[in-house]
Amino acid sequence: MVHMFPVRVYYEDTDMGGVVYYANYLRYIERARSDWVRSLGIDQNAMREEDGVVFVVRRVAAEYLKPAKFDDALEVRTAIKAVTGVRLILNQEVLRGADLLFQAEVVIVCIGESGAPARLPANIRRQVH
Template sequence: MSDQPFRYRVYWEDTDAGGVVYHARYLAFFERARSDWLMAMGFPQVPMRERDNRLFVVRRIDIRFVAPARLEDELAIRIDVEHLRSASLTFDQHMHRVGDEQLLATARVDAACLAADRFAPARMPEDLRTAIQQQQQRDKQ
């Protein structure tokens, strides 16, 4: 779904004593990319919560670690929407190292849309759903 990957640098705070990215930090990089993806689509999360009373929560995440990311690597994360429903979506994310394009990790993320005031399932904003559908159509061409 993302035409251009979202890029992030690995810093000391992301690594263990050996300079390898700590496994839990992969979650943070994947989360950051999804947040940046929403902003790039024109739907930052704070206005969506305040204006539309909507937010997204992760229901499930499956990560497959392929190769280690290391200190000072530049990471590129691509995002595709695998399934789109009225109140949920499934993301397929791929993390590569910039330069050698080595696949480092993949994540499949099930996210639910909630009414922010009740934390109950709710339809996502129609304009966001339409924007995702339009992007999916462009990706198929």
């Protein structure tokens, strides 16, 4: 399953060269992941309150391939690469039409209130398999 999320590049997203500032790609993929989780019916507030855990990014390996520019219509694609008892590994891509601009492998884990790693709730593991 691939989740698709549209993004429009605003002036505020660009740097002095008129291209998307590198850190904004991380913002785009974060928004897409939040939308993906919501589309699965996972309520992150309830997860925190009922299960005592929250998602955090453990690692991002990113590759910047081509620049996006002001007013470009982009699409962020999110797909599951692997699921274990404690982590989700996602592939995320930012495209402009057929052009791949950015790709990242993102490792997501759960942590408890103390900040220690915690197992993914069973209902979430079932939903993403």
